[in-house]
Amino acid sequence: MMRLRIQRATWPRNALILADTPRxxxxxxxxxxxxxxxxGDHETGEYAGTDWEPxxxxxxxxxxxxxxxxxxxxLRRRTNHLDPWGPDSHSDEPPF
Incomplete structure (x- = not known):
């Protein structure tokens, strides 16, 4: 039995897909x-990664x-990312 859900995929292109979910x-x-x-790493014992077993x-x-x-x-290339509360865009005075 399939348990379907709608997901948003971003690779290779943005799309809505219908996918099966785990039980x-x-x-x-x-x-x-x-x-x-x-x-972990064999020499140091530090964390080296994670394997995923489906x-x-x-x-x-x-x-x-x-x-x-x-x-x-x-729309993708906007270079003017001003902080709306920063010194260049609005006053620093409190509204009260």
Missing amino acids: PDCPDCDGVGGTEHHY CHCSTDWRILLLPMPHLPRW
Whole structure:
């Protein structure tokens, strides 16, 4: 049985996709979809990364529902990111 949900994908392009979810009552992964295994460096014992082991209850089934349009270039490249409360944009006087 599939448990479908709508997700937003960002790679390779923004889109809405329909995806299967892990079984919420799975005793192996508690509904997360897999198990993390942290490991360390052999010489120092410091944290070196995490491996992800997918659970049998989750699948990689996905289907594209709606490709989302890109923002126009003039909306993506704004160079004037002024702080609205900064000294160059508004007064520092309190409103009370």
